Amino acid sequence: xxxxxxxxxxxxxxxxxxxxxxxxxxxxxxxxxxxxxxxxxxxxxxxxxxxxxxxxxxxxxxxxxxxxxxxxxxxxxxxxxxxxxxxxxxxxxxxxxxxxxxxxxxxxxx
Numbered sequence: 273x274x275x276x277x278x279x280x281x282x283x284x285x286x287x288x289x290x291x292x293x294x295x296x297x298x299x300x301x302x303x304x305x306x307x308x309x310x311x312x313x314x315x316x317x318x319x320x321x322x323x324x325x326x327x328x329x330x331x332x333x334x335x336x337x338x339x340x341x342x343x344x345x346x347x348x349x350x351x352x353x354x355x356x357x358x359x360x361x362x363x364x365x366x367x368x369x370x371x372x373x374x375x376x377x378x379x380x381x382x
Contacts, residue, residue: 282345283304283306284314284317284342284345285345285349286304287300287304287306287311287314287315288314288315288318288346288349289349289353290303290304291311291314291315291318292349292352292353292354293353297311297312297315317336317338317342317346318346318349318350320335320336320338321336321338321343321346321347321350322346322350322354324336325347325350329343329344329347332347
């Protein structure tokens, strides 16, 4: 399938919007002609942002390692498709551990 994407709309956005609409990663990979591992990475990135969506953009960027502009894009999708902002327990544990690891990299020990 050929995707014509206008200015400002990324493949990541298309992929995570399909996920937010209920498609599974394998379906999305086939529909967008992307590798499954890339689709899963985009979804995981959005879920990390979703977990800390109540924080400010700069903090989310620091915690997730994503650019502020990508955080903004994911936040827009999250606000559009996820009204309850709940995250599955498995995702919460995974993301909490990741944030803890990232936080340890930012803390200097003297």
